[in-house]
Each structure stands twice: as C-alpha cells, then as structure tokens.
Amino acid sequence: MKRIARVLAAVLVLALLAACSNNAAAPAPAASTAPAAPAATKAPDTAAAPAADTPAAPAGAHADIGLDGVKFTDTRHITVEIFDRNNDGGTTPADNYYTDFIKQGVLETHNIEVEFIPVPRWTEGDDINNMLAAGTAPDICVTYSAPTIQLYAAMGGVHELTPYLDETKDVLPNLFEFLGDTGIYWSKDPDTGELYSVEGKRANVAKxxxxxxxxxxxxxxxxxxxxxxxxxxxxxxxxxxxxxxxxxxxxxxxxxxxxxxxxxxxxxxxxxxxxxxxxxxxxxxxxxxxxxxxxxxxxxxxxxxxxxxxxxxxxxxxxxxxxxxxxxxxxxxxxxxxxxxxxxxxxxxxxxxxxxxxxxxxxxxxxxxxxxxxxxxxxxxxxxxxPYAPVGSDRKVFFPASNDEVYASLLYLDWISDATNRQYLQIGDEGVTHSVEPDGGIRTIAVTGEKIMNSLNNIDYTITCNGLSFEDPEVTMKSIALGYAGVEAELVIQAYELSQVNSxxxxxxxxxxxxxxxxxxxxxxxxxxxxxxxxxxxxxxxxxxxxxxxxxxxxxxxxxxxxxxxxxxxxxxxxxxxxxxx
Amino acid sequence: MEKTTIKRFGLYMRQNWTLYVMLSLPITFFIVFRYIPMTYIQIAFKKFNLFKSVWEMEAAGNYGFEFFIKAFSNRDFFYALRNTLLLNLLDLVVGFPAPIILALLLNELAFKMFKRVTQTVVYMPHFLSWIIISGLALQLFAPTTGLVNIVLQKMGFEAVPFLNEPTHWVVTYIFLGVWQSVGWNTIIYLAAITGISPELYEAASVDGAGRLRRIWHITLPGIKPTIIVLLIMALGRILGSEFDRPYALGNNLVKGVSNVISTFVYTVGIRGSQFSLTTAVGLFQSVICVIFLAGANTIAEKNGERGIF
The missing domain is CATH 3.40.190.10 (Periplasmic binding protein-like II)
Structure with a gap:
C-alpha cells in the first residue's frame, strides 16, 4: 500500500515538474510582454544584389532603404494577415494557388518574401488583439474597424505612416493610382497630420x-x-x-x-x-x-x-x-x-x-x-x-509597431493594388474560374480543387479592393450580373442598381x-x-x-x-x- | 522537549510525506491559475494598454478610481445591478427550496427503481448548456412558432408572451433555471438524508409519528447543516452573475430586465475594448460577494450553526 502511495507521489511530482517546465517554455501571458520581438525576422542577406551595377534611373533615390529601383537589393521578409473562412472544400488560406501567385510575383518584382498568417475570419478582432499584445501580429494587418486601429494607435502600437509614404511615394504608383490621395489619407488627423491606416476601396457599394x-x-x-x-x-x-x-x-x-x-x-x-x-x-x-x-x-x-x-x-x-x-x-x-x-x-x-x-x-x-x-x-x-461609401467603409490596412519592414510592406500594398495583379486575383484563369462573354462580361465558373477561391473574387487577398473592379465600369456591371449561378442577369442588375439610386x-x-x-x-x-x-x-x-x-x-x-x-x-x-x- | 517535538515532526513527515506531495498539485493549481492572475486586478486602477505589462501601465485618474466613477455614473450599470439582484433573489427564493422539496419527495418513494429513474431524469438537464436550453425555449415558447403557444392557441387560448414580455420572461427565466438545476442540487441533499440514522425513524414510528411528522422532526433537522452551508454559498453568489443564462435567454424586447452585470461587462467593456472599466466592475462585484458571504457566515455562526470558514 505504502509502496503504491510512494509511486503515485513520485509520478505526481514528475508530472508537476513537467507541467512547470512546459509553462516556462510557453509564451508568457499576453498582457505582460512588450512588443519587443518583431514578428518577422529578417532573412539573412544572402541574396547578392544583382542589380547593383544596373544603374536604373531612380535607383539612387532610395538606396538608403536598400531599394534599387523598386527592388530590394537583399531579400526582405514580411508577414501578411489573411482571413481564414474555413469554408467547405476550400484550400488552405495561407498556402494555395493564389498565394503562390502573390509570393512569386512579389518576390520577382520587389525581392520580398511573403508569408501569410491565417486569422479566423469570425474572431478576427480577438485574435489580432492577442497577437498584437504578444508582439506576433503580422506585419500587414487588416480590419474593418477604424476604432480598433485608433485604440491601438493611442496605445503606441501602430506605425505612423506619413513619413514613410512621403519618402517612397514615387515607388508606389499603383497604390496611389488605385486608392488615390483620398483613400490613402482618408483617416489622417487634420490637426496632427498623423496617419495610422490606409483605406481599402469598396468597389461595390451596394447595400x-x-x-x-x-x-x-x-x-x-x-x-x-x-x-x-x-x-x-x-x-x-x-x-x-x-x-x-x-x-x-x-x-x-x-x-x-x-x-x-x-x-x-x-x-x-x-x-x-x-x-x-x-x-x-x-x-x-x-x-x-x-x-x-x-x-x-x-x-x-x-x-x-x-x-x-x-x-x-x-x-x-x-x-x-x-x-x-x-x-x-x-x-x-x-x-x-x-x-x-x-x-x-x-x-x-x-x-x-x-x-x-x-x-x-x-x-x-x-x-x-x-x-x-x-x-x-x-x-x-x-x-x-x-449605400456604403466608396471610401471609408471598407477594410483598413495598418502596420503594427512590431513591423520592422515598413517600406517592404508598402511595396506589397503597391503590388496588390496593381490593376493586372488585382484582376487576376479577382477572376483567376480564363476557362477555369471564368469565361469571357461576347460582350466582354466575365462569367464566374464555380470550381473545386486547388483553384477554388476561398472568398468571393478573392477579396481576402486584394486587401485594398473589395468587389469586382475592372477598368471599364460596364464590364464590371456585366460581370457582377453574371456572378450568380442560376439567377437571371436582369434580376441581379435590377437589385444592384436599385440599391444605389441617387446615393x-x-x-x-x-x-x-x-x-x-x-x-x-x-x-x-x-x-x-x-x-x-x-x-x-x-x-x-x-x-x-x-x-x-x-x-x-x-x-x-x-x-x-x-x-x-x-x-x-x-x-x-x-x-x-x-x-x-x- | 524541543528535541522530541522535532523528532516527532520528523517521524510524522516520514510517514505522511506522500500526502503533502499530493497536496502540492492543487496548491500549485491555485497559485498559478487563481493567485497569480489576481495581480491583474490592478488593471481596474490603471489605464489599460495592450502593449505594456500590467506593472508599467499608467495610473488612472482620480487617484486610480477613474473607472469606478465611470461605472457608477453609468445608468446602465445600475440597471444591470438591479436586474442582477432581482433575478438572483428570485432564483434564491424559488430555486433554493426546490431541490430540498424534491429530495424529501424522492426520499419518501417506496419503489426504489422508480426513485432511481426519476432521479436520473431530473438531473439530466444539468448537462445541457444554456445555449441549447435557449434553443429549446425558443422552440417551445416563441409566440407564433413555439409548440406550447401553438397548442394553447389550438385550444382557444391567447398566446402567452413567455419570452417577449418582461414579466413573463422573468418567470420563464426562473422556471428554466429551476428545471435545469433542481435535480443536480438534489443529489447533495439525498446524500445528507442517507446519513441520518434509521433508528430515529424507527423510534418515531413506534411513537406514532406519521410521514409528515417524521419529515418535519427528523429529516429536515438532519439535513439542516447542509442546507445552511448551501444557503451561505448561495448568498455569496447573490451579486455574481452567470453570463450564458441571461445572455442566451435574453432578447432585445426584454433587455430592460435581462441585462445583468455580466452581460453589461460583455457589451460595454469587452466588446467596447474598455478593459479597465470591465475589471473595475468585476472587482466591485467580487468585493460585494465576499461581504455577503462573510455576513451570511457570521449570522449562521451566531445562531449556533457551523459556518464554512
């Protein structure tokens, strides 16, 4: 009997010790860590700068931040928040056909490695809260809630963007063209001039x-x-x-x-x-x-x-x-x-x-x-x-203070706002996820497997743009009407137009x-x-x-x-x- | 003298060290999960900042009492306080005697099999979450689609607004609470009744005491200490509030009575990111609970009953 008790006690002690050491290894309680550790560790400077001897015209302009033209001379690494909708038959939001497209494109254009951090769509607010507190938030964060960003900014947890934007405006042509100064500076404080987030555009304002x-x-x-x-x-x-x-x-x-x-x-x-x-x-x-x-x-x-x-x-x-x-x-x-x-x-x-x-x-x-x-x-x-305002009602992009790659993050936004990249993400491959009608409209084709879009028109990836948006608004309209399988286009168009008359x-x-x-x-x-x-x-x-x-x-x-x-x-x-x- | 004490202690420890080792597990649990988190109470007196440790946060205004003042000057806080007291008092008045009565009834059942089955059936609801119960409540009591109301209407009566009119809602709330917990709470009384010596009953029968007399003079006094302890603990919860029960059962039409402190903390504090306010309200609630608990305990001890401390 006594022996059993001793064995039992010994097991308990061991279990206790194990539990304690586990505790020590686990992340400390959220609120007690300062955001000292940046989420992204910079990749080692292995990529030699092949562009060093190609004297691109604006190259020298941003050499101080490691840019040669629009490309970093050494490979940078950033993390990007991506909503995880956990849909039936969907792909892994952080690793699929479309993320590969983005990763490859951004690496080629800007020499930036992109890593996606999945965040559950419906508890997004809480999750970002925890990650911010622990200093592990993605470099590029997205939320619909302006007050949330205000709150974090007031606590000193968000980068102020004005100086960065002023400095690199010339290498962000797509971002400025797509969002315009209105979108980019929408939430700027007119007194202090401080800007903590960039407004995504709501291409489809229907309510x-x-x-x-x-x-x-x-x-x-x-x-x-x-x-x-x-x-x-x-x-x-x-x-x-x-x-x-x-x-x-x-x-x-x-x-x-x-x-x-x-x-x-x-x-x-x-x-x-x-x-x-x-x-x-x-x-x-x-x-x-x-x-x-x-x-x-x-x-x-x-x-x-x-x-x-x-x-x-x-x-x-x-x-x-x-x-x-x-x-x-x-x-x-x-x-x-x-x-x-x-x-x-x-x-x-x-x-x-x-x-x-x-x-x-x-x-x-x-x-x-x-x-x-x-x-x-x-x-x-x-x-x-x-209806929704085209500016001010969509997602806001912000960079938490733990982001030490602000320039690379801005270039990422520029890349994702580029018309070609954006549209490819929205409609995918012709003959696979869409077909083109004789009148130019884009008809959505439902797919399963690796090319499935986890969100309608991949809006979760096009973080600066919500809703179909082509250069030609008529094509956009036609394509919206063709986006609902089994429903007559006239019905859709009527509902769409009535939702925003005399807006x-x-x-x-x-x-x-x-x-x-x-x-x-x-x-x-x-x-x-x-x-x-x-x-x-x-x-x-x-x-x-x-x-x-x-x-x-x-x-x-x-x-x-x-x-x-x-x-x-x-x-x-x-x-x-x-x-x-x- | 000294030496023998030490010697005795050593002997005692050699024999019983295993017990102390086993005790270390619950103690560690309480330290890690109960006492260390208590240091975060200071958030109530500080301006919450996500990016600083709780020790570095700036002190709140008004000598640290800014958020208490903010809570007490919020009218909704007082409505929530009133509703919490109201619902918990009704719960106590209706819900506290219910398991005692049920235990007495079950104890008098002669047919043991029936007793066991009944007991199992009545404590089953305890394992249902309030989310499920609120779903059941909607299916049963909704004005047009609820089963009970459909039957009532078929029989020619008016539909009863069980869930959509404040007074009816309170009754439904209390009734569902009793339904959910009565069986479970009966277990402890039945256990206490088992502890009463059968000789007492035999003696009473010999003296000609009937069933009710025996309940009144033997069973009830026999379980009185249990009743007192549970009553003290219930009083300690008078201002505490469950979250899921009022939140799941409530709806916009009865917000005037269903909004209690816990739901107030959730909507205003947590969803509004006002964590200091939330902590302040929580601290206030805990302090009042401790006062009630200690008060009830003192009164019980003064009246010659065993308390809980």
Whole structure:
C-alpha cells in the first residue's frame, strides 16, 4: 500500500515538474510582454544584389532603404494577415494557388518574401488583439474597424505612416493610382497630420434593396408596387390571402420579414422618410451610426413599421432571434415571406442553395422568387439611398509597431493594388474560374480543387479592393450580373442598381479622432437595436414613449456627446457652411 | 522537549510525506491559475494598454478610481445591478427550496427503481448548456412558432408572451433555471438524508409519528447543516452573475430586465475594448460577494450553526 502511495507521489511530482517546465517554455501571458520581438525576422542577406551595377534611373533615390529601383537589393521578409473562412472544400488560406501567385510575383518584382498568417475570419478582432499584445501580429494587418486601429494607435502600437509614404511615394504608383490621395489619407488627423491606416476601396457599394415575391403578386393579380401605399396594400393582400398563397400552412404567412436589426431590414423604407434636403454637415455630424438612426424623419418611418406590425403584416417573432441567427433566411427559403428589405444580393447568393433557387424548387415554378423594387420615394418624390461609401467603409490596412519592414510592406500594398495583379486575383484563369462573354462580361465558373477561391473574387487577398473592379465600369456591371449561378442577369442588375439610386454618403472624411466615440460603438448600436425593436412591437399608444425614451437614453449614453463633438469639428474646418462644394 | 517535538515532526513527515506531495498539485493549481492572475486586478486602477505589462501601465485618474466613477455614473450599470439582484433573489427564493422539496419527495418513494429513474431524469438537464436550453425555449415558447403557444392557441387560448414580455420572461427565466438545476442540487441533499440514522425513524414510528411528522422532526433537522452551508454559498453568489443564462435567454424586447452585470461587462467593456472599466466592475462585484458571504457566515455562526470558514 505504502509502496503504491510512494509511486503515485513520485509520478505526481514528475508530472508537476513537467507541467512547470512546459509553462516556462510557453509564451508568457499576453498582457505582460512588450512588443519587443518583431514578428518577422529578417532573412539573412544572402541574396547578392544583382542589380547593383544596373544603374536604373531612380535607383539612387532610395538606396538608403536598400531599394534599387523598386527592388530590394537583399531579400526582405514580411508577414501578411489573411482571413481564414474555413469554408467547405476550400484550400488552405495561407498556402494555395493564389498565394503562390502573390509570393512569386512579389518576390520577382520587389525581392520580398511573403508569408501569410491565417486569422479566423469570425474572431478576427480577438485574435489580432492577442497577437498584437504578444508582439506576433503580422506585419500587414487588416480590419474593418477604424476604432480598433485608433485604440491601438493611442496605445503606441501602430506605425505612423506619413513619413514613410512621403519618402517612397514615387515607388508606389499603383497604390496611389488605385486608392488615390483620398483613400490613402482618408483617416489622417487634420490637426496632427498623423496617419495610422490606409483605406481599402469598396468597389461595390451596394447595400439594401426591397424585394417582393413576384409569383405571389401574379397569383393575386397585383402589379409590382410603385408607392408605399401600393406596397402596403400588397402586404395586406398577402396577409388576407394566406390560404391561397400557402395552402398547406397558411398560419406560416409572413407578409414582411424583419430581424432584430430593424435599421438594416427597413432601410429602403426609412430612407424615404429622411428629408431630401439632408445636408453634408448632417451626413457628417449625425451619420456616425451605421444605421443612420439620427437622421431626421427616422421616427416616422419606425412609426409606420409599428403600424404594420400591429396590423399583423410583420413577422411576429423577429425580435427573439439575435445576431448571426439564420431563422429569417430559413423562413425565406421555405417560401413563407412575401416581401423583405435585404442585402442587395442575399436572396441570389450561394447558387443551388440560394433563397430564390429554393423557392423555385419548392414551387416548381422557375419564374418564382423575388424581384427588386423601390417603391419608397422621399419628400421630393425621389428615391434616395445611403449605400456604403466608396471610401471609408471598407477594410483598413495598418502596420503594427512590431513591423520592422515598413517600406517592404508598402511595396506589397503597391503590388496588390496593381490593376493586372488585382484582376487576376479577382477572376483567376480564363476557362477555369471564368469565361469571357461576347460582350466582354466575365462569367464566374464555380470550381473545386486547388483553384477554388476561398472568398468571393478573392477579396481576402486584394486587401485594398473589395468587389469586382475592372477598368471599364460596364464590364464590371456585366460581370457582377453574371456572378450568380442560376439567377437571371436582369434580376441581379435590377437589385444592384436599385440599391444605389441617387446615393448619398459622407464625403468629408473622418476629420480626425472623435474622443467621445472611444469605446462607445457597440454599446450605442446595441442600444439602438434594442429600442427600435421595442418601438416596432409596442402598442400604438405606447409607441411615442418607447421611441422617445429609447432615443433619449441613446443620446444621454454618449450619442449627444458625439454629435456635439462632431459639430464642433465640422465648424472648425468648414465654418458655417452646411454643404461641401461639389 | 524541543528535541522530541522535532523528532516527532520528523517521524510524522516520514510517514505522511506522500500526502503533502499530493497536496502540492492543487496548491500549485491555485497559485498559478487563481493567485497569480489576481495581480491583474490592478488593471481596474490603471489605464489599460495592450502593449505594456500590467506593472508599467499608467495610473488612472482620480487617484486610480477613474473607472469606478465611470461605472457608477453609468445608468446602465445600475440597471444591470438591479436586474442582477432581482433575478438572483428570485432564483434564491424559488430555486433554493426546490431541490430540498424534491429530495424529501424522492426520499419518501417506496419503489426504489422508480426513485432511481426519476432521479436520473431530473438531473439530466444539468448537462445541457444554456445555449441549447435557449434553443429549446425558443422552440417551445416563441409566440407564433413555439409548440406550447401553438397548442394553447389550438385550444382557444391567447398566446402567452413567455419570452417577449418582461414579466413573463422573468418567470420563464426562473422556471428554466429551476428545471435545469433542481435535480443536480438534489443529489447533495439525498446524500445528507442517507446519513441520518434509521433508528430515529424507527423510534418515531413506534411513537406514532406519521410521514409528515417524521419529515418535519427528523429529516429536515438532519439535513439542516447542509442546507445552511448551501444557503451561505448561495448568498455569496447573490451579486455574481452567470453570463450564458441571461445572455442566451435574453432578447432585445426584454433587455430592460435581462441585462445583468455580466452581460453589461460583455457589451460595454469587452466588446467596447474598455478593459479597465470591465475589471473595475468585476472587482466591485467580487468585493460585494465576499461581504455577503462573510455576513451570511457570521449570522449562521451566531445562531449556533457551523459556518464554512
């Protein structure tokens, strides 16, 4: 017995010692390490400089940073963040056909070795946080969140880019041509001149469009609605004819779909209530909320939804399902939904599993599905949209302080912004991932295997460009329309165009850091969602108190402070003018 | 004298050193995973910086109390505090006696097989995560698609807003909590009941005590120390809050009652990258919990019960 106990104890001690020594070898707790160790260790200077005796004209210009022309005399090494979407049948995001293309191209052009660091797409923020804290973040980091970069920059963890850009502008022609000064200097602080990130371009700015079931309209002998009243009448007709439209399960009828994200799922309707005379100043001072909650007229739009909800026209359970829940999509696929205001292509996406294909299969009618419409004109009789801004709404590229290859990183951005490289990554090889139509449009071909694109048009690799973008916008349009397998091009084009008619967006830039916004983003947007949901489902007599109460709470919790600071900033730079010169 | 003490100690150690070696494992665990991380509490008094060690971070304003002031001047913090207290008190009032009653019931069952099966069935939900339970709740209680409401409507009743109206939601929340944990918590009471000498019951029967009399005079007093200890521990959690239960069950329509301290910390602190604020709130919560725990313990000891310290 005693012997067993001794053996046991000895094993324990050993296990303990082993555990301790493992601990010592493992990386120290995140927060306690300073970013002393750079992520990328410079490759040894083995590559002799073959270009040393070729006197290229601008060669001498940047000899101090090791450049001969646009090529480093000794091989540099950089790491680049790449989203890992972990898709079924996808390739390894850090090592595949397209990364080989990039690696080879960048090495040949600039003598830079590229290594991709995969970061899970859906936990990207947390992962980058940890890597930054540990000093192991990639040299080139990408995020959609400007406040995140602001936060890191304020802690001293991000390179200030102005001096580097000033010095090497002449060797970055593609970057400057593609993004323009607007994109590159978008987030520059007008006072201090500090710049911590470069704005990617959103080539496709489309946001939401209104959709309605065309086969239901046909069954009921209704025309596609052309005004809010006609739209409303169509919803009523759906509700009252549930037994005809859904003979097997009439109680499943949902005339208008809604989700917890009311500001998104009702945007086209809301846009109609925003006065046409909205000024550029208001776009800047009130437009910080990504659902534009503070624009005048918002309350009337929500009141309309409240009326529709109480008349049984809106999905009753919408507020019970939170972010990321796919119940609303399943309801559309099951064919219960009459109308919805959605992301412009979300009903057409995913080929065989798209909403529209599902409906066609279920109804046996290959003309069934959703058509795009926009029956909501505003006070001046115009349909207005507030799509993504081409600049300022896409990914931002930044270099963490642990990056000791800033010049090489900038050259990488230049290479990836080059029109030829960018387009190759977006459409791949002809005959394999795309075919060219007689009219010049590019038709996407679905592939499996090594040439599959892990993200639509490889947007994860073209970090300065989101969405198809060819020199000729018409080709781009045609190609977008051919990008949805099994969906008629006209449907796609209609949805795309309606999502951005008479578009408006903030053109003033960020105008520096707004201190009042620090750490407030998620708090305020979740407050907004909460009170909009509650306002939509309130009884009509409670509507005013719920909406006003919610809005006051939103303003008191930081919203008003942001408006005030933004107003001050606007007045500082533009004085009393309320519109920018066109 | 001295010498014999040392000698005795040596003898003692020679005989029992294995026990101390085995003790070293849990002690190491507590030092590494419980005590060392406590040094990070100072983040509550400092301006959090991702790129500096916790010792190098700059002190926060107002003598280090900047983030406590910030939390206490946030109205949502007080709503969260109120909701935490409300939900936990209701949980205590409804959820604490439930396993005791169930244990008494199970103990009185004559048919042993049935008792065992019942016991297993009631403690099964303990192994379900709140994410799964909230999914079940939606399937059962949603206003139009929930099974319970469909049945109610077919029977001619109005749908009950179990999940989408604050008062009903609180009831659902408490009920689901009891459903999930009652069986598991019963185990400890059943174990305590087993420890009661059967002779006491026999003597009581001889004296003519009925079933209820025996429960009242023998079983309950027999498990009283267990009840007290568990009550003290429950009081220690009065301000602590689970995260997954309110977060998974809550929705935008009931945010007014479902937003508790842990969910407040998540939305405002963690997702808003305000780590100092988060730590400050967490520290406040812990301090209050310790006060409650110590208070309940003192009261119990004053009343002649065994405490937990």
């Amino acid at each position: 939401q469009t209104t959709f309605i079931r065309n086969d239901w309209l046909e069954t009921l002998g209704l025309a596609v609605p052309n005004s809010e009243e006609e739209f409303y009448n169509a919803l009523i007709a759906f509700r009252d004819n549930a037994a005809t439209l859904l003979p097997n399960e009439p109680d499943k009828m949902i005339p208008l779909l809604m989700t917890y994200d009311v500001g998104w799922m009702a945007a086209p309707l809301i846009n109609a209530y925003i006065p046409d005379a909205l000024t550029d100043k208001e776009l800047y001072t009130l437009g910080f909320d990504d659902r534009f909650l503070l624009y005048p007229g918002y309350k009337d739009a929500i009141r309309k939804l409240n009326q529709w909800y109480n008349e049984g026209l809106i999905w009753k359970d919408f507020a019970l399902y939170g972010a990321g829940d796919t119940t609303n999509e399943l309801l559309s696929k099951a064919g219960y939904v009459g109308a919805q205001m959605q992301n412009w292509d979300s009903l057409y996406r995913n080929g065989e599993d798209s909403v529209i294909t599902n409906i066609r299969r279920a109804t046996g009618n290959d003309k069934a599905g959703y058509v795009a419409l926009n029956p909501f004109p505003n006070d001046s009789g115009k349909v207005r949209t507030f 408006r967006f903030n053109n003033a830039g960020t105008l520096g850091t707004i201190a009042a916004e620090e750490g407030k983003g998620t708090e305020l947007s979740s407050k907004r969602d909460v009170f909009l949901d509650q306002a939509v489902v309130a009884t009509p007599d409670k509507f005013d108190s719920v909406f006003d109460g919610g809005l006051n709470d939103y303003l008191a919790s930081g919203g008003q402070a942001i408006i005030d600071e933004r107003t001050q900033v606007w007045e500082k730079y533009f004085g009393s003018s309320i519109n920018l010169d066109k």
